[in-house]
Structure formats: C-alpha cells, structure tokens
Amino acid sequence: MKTNRRDFLKLAALGAAGAGTAGALTAEAEASSAPAEFGPDVMAKFYDSTKCIGCQSCVVACYNTNFRDRAKYVDEYLPPEEQNFIEKEDLLPKLAPQDEFTPDKPWLNVVTNDYRFRTVIQKYVDENGKPHFIKHNCMHCKKPGCVSACPVSALQKDPVSGIVTYDAGRCVGCRYCQMACPFNIPKFEWSRAVPKIVKCDMCWSTLGKNGVPTETACAKVCPASAVVYGKRSDHLAEAKKRIAENPGKYYNDSVLGETIYGGTDEIYLAAVDYKKLGFPTDKIADYSYAEKSEGLQHTLYKWGIAPIALYTALAIVGYRNNKKHHSDEGEDK
Amino acid sequence: MSHEKEYAVHRAPIFTPTFFVVLLIVLIGFAIIAYRYWMGVGAVSNLSDGWPWGIWLAYDVAVGSAIACGGYVLAITVYIMNKFKYHPMIRSAVLASMFGYALAGFSVIVDIGRYWNAYGFFVPSRWQPNSVMFEVALCIMAYTLILVIEFLPSVFERLGELDKWPKLAKFSRAVYKALDKVLIFIIALGVTLPTMHQSSLGSLYIVMGYKLNALWQTMFLPLLFLGNAVLMGFSIVAFETVLSARQLKRPFEKEIVSLSRVIPYVVAFWIIVRFISVTVSGAWGEAFSMSWLSLYFWLEIILIAIAGYIIFATEYGKSQSGLFLSAMLLLIGGGMYRFGVYIVGFDPGPEWLAYFPSISEFMITVSLIALEVLGYMVLVKLVPVLPNMSAHGAKTK
Numbered sequence: 234m235k236t237n238r239r240d241f242l243k244l245a246a247l248g249a250a251g252a253g254t255a256g257a258l259t260a261e262a263e264a265s266s267a268p269a270e271f272g273p274d275v276m277a278k279f280y281d282s283t284k285c286i287g288c289q290s291c292v293v294a295c296y297n298t299n300f301r302d303r304a305k306y307v308d309e310y311l312p313p314e315e316q317n318f319i320e321k322e323d324l325l326p327k328l329a330p331q332d333e334f335t336p337d338k339p340w341l342n343v344v345t346n347d348y349r350f351r352t353v354i355q356k357y358v359d360e361n362g363k364p365h366f367i368k369h370n371c372m373h374c375k376k377p378g379c380v381s382a383c384p385v386s387a388l389q390k391d392p393v394s395g396i397v398t399y400d401a402g403r404c405v406g407c408r409y410c411q412m413a414c415p416f417n418i419p420k421f422e423w424s425r426a427v428p429k430i431v432k433c434d435m436c437w438s439t440l441g442k443n444g445v446p447t448e449t450a451c452a453k454v455c456p457a458s459a460v461v462y463g464k465r466s467d468h469l470a471e472a473k474k475r476i477a478e479n480p481g482k483y484y485n486d487s488v489l490g491e492t493i494y495g496g497t498d499e500i501y502l503a504a505v506d507y508k509k510l511g512f513p514t515d516k517i518a519d520y521s522y523a524e525k526s527e528g529l530q531h532t533l534y535k536w537g538i539a540p541i542a543l544y545t546a547l548a549i550v551g552y553r554n555n556k557k558h559h560s561d562e563g564e565d566k
Numbered sequence: 567m568s569h570e571k572e573y574a575v576h577r578a579p580i581f582t583p584t585f586f587v588v589l590l591i592v593l594i595g596f597a598i599i600a601y602r603y604w605m606g607v608g609a610v611s612n613l614s615d616g617w618p619w620g621i622w623l624a625y626d627v628a629v630g631s632a633i634a635c636g637g638y639v640l641a642i643t644v645y646i647m648n649k650f651k652y653h654p655m656i657r658s659a660v661l662a663s664m665f666g667y668a669l670a671g672f673s674v675i676v677d678i679g680r681y682w683n684a685y686g687f688f689v690p691s692r693w694q695p696n697s698v699m700f701e702v703a704l705c706i707m708a709y710t711l712i713l714v715i716e717f718l719p720s721v722f723e724r725l726g727e728l729d730k731w732p733k734l735a736k737f738s739r740a741v742y743k744a745l746d747k748v749l750i751f752i753i754a755l756g757v758t759l760p761t762m763h764q765s766s767l768g769s770l771y772i773v774m775g776y777k778l779n780a781l782w783q784t785m786f787l788p789l790l791f792l793g794n795a796v797l798m799g800f801s802i803v804a805f806e807t808v809l810s811a812r813q814l815k816r817p818f819e820k821e822i823v824s825l826s827r828v829i830p831y832v833v834a835f836w837i838i839v840r841f842i843s844v845t846v847s848g849a850w851g852e853a854f855s856m857s858w859l860s861l862y863f864w865l866e867i868i869l870i871a872i873a874g875y876i877i878f879a880t881e882y883g884k885s886q887s888g889l890f891l892s893a894m895l896l897l898i899g900g901g902m903y904r905f906g907v908y909i910v911g912f913d914p915g916p917e918w919l920a921y922f923p924s925i926s927e928f929m930i931t932v933s934l935i936a937l938e939v940l941g942y943m944v945l946v947k948l949v950p951v952l953p954n955m956s957a958h959g960a961k962t963k
C-alpha cells in the first residue's frame with residue numbers, strides 16, 4: 234500500500250513534468266510576443282511608385298544576385314560543416330522546365346514572385362490609361378506571421394535591423410510560413426527534390442554575408458531612385474515630407490507600411506489605391522494575427538500550469554478508478 | 567485474472583483476397599511516393615504557393631487524427647469517468663488510433679519538403695515555442711509513442727501464451743505485469759496530449775487571419791476542434807463496433823448504445839459555441855448569403871445536429887443501424903468542419919487558382935489509408951485485441 238502511494242507520486246510527477254514541458258516552453262517565450270516598437274536601427278526599403286519607370290532593373294539585379302549567382306556569394310562564407318551535398322545542391326540555381334525563359338515568354342514578363350524572383354514589378358493601368366508600377370516583395374513585418382509560424386526557427390527577425398532572414402539548414406519545408414504570411418510572400422521550390430523556401434531577405438545572405446547588408450541589389454541599380462535602402466525612420470520621415478509637399482499626389486495621403494499588419498519595414502508610396510496594386514489592404518488588419526495567436530497560446534499554456542494540472546487531475550482520478558475497479562473485481566470472485 | 571480473458575485473437579486466415587487487393591493499392595501509392603521524392607512535391611500534387619497545404623494535411627492529419635480519437639474518447643470514458651464496462655472495447659480503439667496517427671505521421675513525412683532537417687524538432691536551439699506547429703508536432707509524436715505503449719500489453723499478453731519459447735513467455739508475462747501497474751499513468755498522458763494537440767490543430771489557423779473565411783476564423787478554433795475531436799472519436803468507435811460486428815460476424819457490442827447517450831449534449835454544446843463564434847466574427851451576413859461557402863457551412867452544422875437528434879430523441883438511434891447512421895453523419899459533418907477550416911474556407915486571394923487535389927495526391931492518401939487498414943486487419947488476427955465475446959457476453963447478462 235505504502236509503496237503504491239510512493240510509486241504513484243513518483244510517476245505522477247514524471248508525467249506532469251512531461252506534459253508541462255511544451256506548455257512551459259510556450260510560456261517562456263511570452264516576452265517576445267509583445268509588440269515591440271520599431272528600433273532606431275531598423276533597416277527598410279522605401280519604394281515610391283510615382284518615381285518608378287518600370288524598367289525592372291531591380292528585378293534583374295535581384296535575380297542575378299540571389300538566384301543565378303547565389304552560390305558565388307554564399308560559398309564564400311558558408312562554414313565547411315554546412316557544405317554537405319544537400320546544402321551544396323541547394324545553392325545551385327535550378328530552373329524548373331516550365332519556368333525556363335523562351336523568346337515568346339521573356340523573363341521580364343514575369344509578374345509574380347516565385348522561387349526565382351524575390352522581387353517583381355507589376356504594372357497597373359488605371360481608368361485614364363495611365364500606367365502605375367508597383368514592387369512586390371517581402372514586407373519584413375514588425376511582427377511577422379512567418380516567423381511566428383516557423384516551428385524550427387528557420388525564419389527569424391533580426392532584433393537590430395528587423396530583417397526577416399531564412400536559414401535553409403533548419404527549414405523542414407512544412408510551408409506553414411506560406412500559410413501564415415498575409416502578403417503571400419514566401420515561395421517554395423515545388424519542382425525540386427531538394428526544395429527550399431525563397432523570399433526577400435534584403436540581401437542578408439548574399440551581399441550582407443549573413444549580416445546586415447550595406448546595400449541591396451535592387452536599390453543599388455535603380456536609375457530613378459524609386460527604391461532606396463536605409464533606416465526605416467529616415468524613410469518614413471521622407472515619405473511624410475513628400476506627402477506634405479505634394480498634397481493630393483499620393484493615394485489618401487497615406488504611407489503603406491506605417492500601420493498595416495502592425496507596421497512593416499517596407500515603406501510604400503503610390504498614387505492609386507494599394508488594393509488595386511495587389512495589396513489586400515481591405516482585408517489585412519492593423520495588427521498582426523501572430524500577436525493574437527501567440528497571445529492565445531500563452532494564455533492556454535502559461536507556465537505550463539494548465540497541462541500539468543490537467544495531467545495530475547487525470548492521473549489521480551484514473552488511478553483511483555483503476556484501483557477501485559480491480560478490487561471490485563476481486564470481490565466478485 | 568479475468569483480465570486475460572477480456573480480449574481474444576480473431577481466428578481467421580490472414581492472406582485473404584481482400585488482403586491482396588489492399589496490398590496492391592498500398593504498392594501503387596508507394597510508387598507515387600517514390601516519384602515524389604525524386605521529382606519534388608510539385609510533380610505529384612496540385613499544391614501551389616497560394617495553397618501550400620492540401621489534402622495530406624486536411625485529410626491525413628486533421629481529419630485522420632480526429633478519426634483516431636477513438637482511443638482518446640474511450641480512455642476518458644473508462645478510466646476517468648469510471649465506466650469500466652467499456653473496457654473490452656479499448657484495445658481495438660487504441661489499435662485504430664495508433665494506425666490513425668501513424669497515417670498522419672507518414673503523410674507529414676511525404677508532405678514536408680526538407681524532411682532530412684526534421685531532427686531539428688529535437689534540437690533545443692531551434693525550438694520555436696511561439697509556433698503552434700511546434701507544439702502540435704511534439705505532442706503528436708509523443709502521443710504516437712504513448713499509443714504504442716498503450717498497445718503493448720496485448721502484444722505481451724500474446725507472447726506470454728506462447729508455449730514454444732518458455733523463456734520469452736515468462737519474460738513477457740513479467741513485462742505485462744509491470745506494464746499493467748504503470749499503465750494508468752501512461753493513459754493519463756494519453757488523455758492530456760490529445761487534449762492539447764487536437765485543440766492546437768485548430769489554433770494553427772488563427773495566425774492566417776483573413777485568409778480563413780470569417781465563418782471559420784475565430785479565437786474559439788481550439789475549443790471547436792477539441793469538441794469536434796470528441797464527436798469524431800466517439801463516432802469512429804461506434805462505427806468500428808457496428809462494422810466489426812458485421813464484417814467479422816461477431817455479436818453487436820451493446821455498450822456503445824449507452825455510451826452514445828452523452829453525444830447529444832456534446833453536439834448541443836459544440837453548435838452553441840459555433841454560433842457564438844460566428845456572432846463574434848460578425849459573419850451571419852455571410853452565413854445567409856446563400857453562397858457556396860454558406861451552404862457548406864449549414865450542411866456541416868445540419869449533419870451534426872441531425873445525428874445529435876437521432877440519438878437523443880428516437881428509438882431508432884438505439885438500434886444497430888440507427889447508431890451506424892448517426893455515427894456516419896457525425897463523421898461526415900465533423901470531417902466537413904475540419905475540411906472547412908483547412909481547405910474550403912481558406913482563400914489566399916483572387917490571384918491564386920482554387921486548389922483541388924490531383925489524382926496522385928489522392929492516390930497517396932488512399933494508399934496510406936490502405937496501409938492502415940492492412941495493419942489493422944493483420945494485427946487483430948495476431949494479437950488479442952477484439953473483445954472476447956464468450957467471456958464478455960456471459961458477464962453482461
């Protein structure tokens with residue numbers, strides 16, 4: 234009888250510890266879910282659609298740097314232990330047959346991001362026949378859905394620069410990041426046996442050699458200075474200044490990226506409704522859904538209390554019932 | 567001990583024609599899976615960057631693991647609610663659950679692109695506890711292990727009866743006894759873990775925000791998924807009971823009828839929460855818009871409500887066929903709810919072609935189900951899993 238009780242306590246404690254671990258872990262991360270403000274050194278790209286001439290130089294530059302010549306940049310700093318054959322294979326640019334460029338489908342007609350193009354320029358013609366251009370790429374959100382979703386920390390937000398980076402060496406390819414991104418940005422290499430997730434990382438992994446880059450491929454080549462790279466606070470001030478100097482020129486006199494989804498590191502100005510330019514601004518809220526989901530998880534699993542309590546209660550009730558059942562059975566005979 | 571006579575091996579030949587048909591389906595599916603590993607996920611599926619999750623997750627993981635909640639529901643009933651008369655049904659339910667979760671596990675391995683990195687789930691520096699997926703993955707892996715342990719007694723019981731190897735038999739009897747003592751603590755874990763991950767299978771979709779239609783998107787997702795898991799877990803137990811009575815020509819286990827009495831209350835609770843969630847999301851306009859989505863929404867609720875009604879109010883609901891029908895309605899309605907969240911209510915935006923699974927995608931799922939069926943068919947004939955009708959029938963009288 235006595236031994237039984239001691240065994241019971243031991244086992245119950247063991248089980249409770251196990252059940253609580255996941256919950257406790259979740260609670261531990263609580264601090265990180267609070268919506269931090271934008272730091273002073275947050276880097277951003279600033280794209281002014283009214284300056285863009287649609288030449289797509291940025292698209293070419295990004296393609297060359299981050300897709301075609303990726304191995305050249307990355308090989309330099311890739312530590313030898315990571316140069317196993319799978320990671321090597323990852324670096325080689327591989328075009329799926331259906332994505333090859335043909336004369337009747339020159340690659341500058343590419344209009345959506347895919348595993349080759351981390352950025353694209355789209356064209357929208359308004360009611361008066363006037364063309365507008367818009368650049369699409371990762372928004373480097375303040376509270377990114379993709380980072381919150383990734384189970385193995387392959388996607389991370391750099392705490393200083395705010396750049397959302399991707400580490401293929403960790404990614405398991407579950408594609409939860411694609412599901413969680415409100416802008417549908419992360420892309421997957423569907424036609425490769427060794428696929429990875431591809432999205433803009435502000436040239437962190439190429440020009441920046443896994444650090445904050447001093448320039449991005451796209452901003453460097455833009456002949457019209459439509460896209461520039463620098464500190465987010467400077468960009469935001471500049472955008473506000475342009476709006477103040479040209480009232481009515483920009484749509485709603487508003488900056489895209491200031492508040493959408495809780496704010497993003499990309500700053501946009503455009504003359505027409507952002508919705509028409511392909512941003513679901515009417516559907517995306519002013520907060521990040523990741524905050525909601527993490528908030529819920531942290532409430533349910535605070536300190537792992539709920540799972541541990543549940544387990545302990547279950548173990549006690551189950552143990553009693555089981556013992557009673559066995560002794561009843563004995564009496565029957 | 568009366569324990570040992572509670573279950574019996576189903577004595578029948580293993581290599582029946584059905585066995586070979588099912589085996590063929592498994593082989594075809596595995597050929598396609600081999601092709602997927604050679605050519606990439608895109609070569610066999612209709613998945614796209616807008617629709618990165620398809621039926622492998624919606625059916626195999628979400629619906630499959632809900633169907634596999636039979637073991638969960640019975641464990642609660644028997645050990646927690648102290649209804650030991652259902653004890654004879656537990657082993658077959660645990661076996662089915664084990665295969666259900668194995669199915670989920672297999673298809674995840676087919677689905678994920680960089681499977682060789684999956685060990686990262688066990689590397690603490692990579693843990694990302696904010697991710698609902700992280701919790702789901704760990705809980706499901708742990709629970710699959712628990713299910714295997716819960717199933718082990720039947721294997722050791724069988725091994726303990728073997729006269730050919732007395733040493734092995736003696737060892738097995740010892741293990742069986744030891745296992746019997748601690749099993750309740752494993753079972754308690756086997757109730758805690760599904761409570762956690764079944765609700766989290768719903769929480770997975772909260773971060774998707776507007777991409778999930780307002781009829782489904784709600785902070786109540788975890789609660790709704792948990793209730794749904796209980797409903798589906800029950801119906802699969804009822805389903806199995808009736809089917810195995812017919813297929814294996816065994817008498818009908820009457821216990822399931824009295825077990826079914828709680829179901830209407832769960833149904834009522836679930837529908838109330840569902841309606842509250844639609845109210846909170848302000849989606850009633852959408853619900854009465856007569857769009858395809860709203861029809862789907864109503865069908866889902868009506869199927870579940872009818873099942874609750876049949877069991878609650880009619881005599882028919884207490885008969886074998888009535889129970890079968892309501893279990894079927896619950897399975898379809900409950901499955902529709904999970905599909906509603908995972909695929910039907912999901913919409914990444916107008917620029918993406920709507921997703922419909924390809925034939926190979928479908929075949930892979932079918933073949934994994936076939937594998938599950940095959941394993942179940944073989945194991946019930948090898949180890950004592952099904953209720954021992956002679957001993958058990960006598961006891962209830």
Ligand code: SF4
Pocket residue numbers: 370371372373374377378379380397413414415416417418419432
């Ligand atoms: S835009 Fe998408 S991919 Fe980029 S940081 Fe935000 S959630 Fe992540």
Ligand code: SF4
Pocket residue numbers: 382383384385386387388403404405406407408409410411430
């Ligand atoms: S696909 Fe890779 S990067 Fe995206 S969530 Fe999964 S593990 Fe993280």
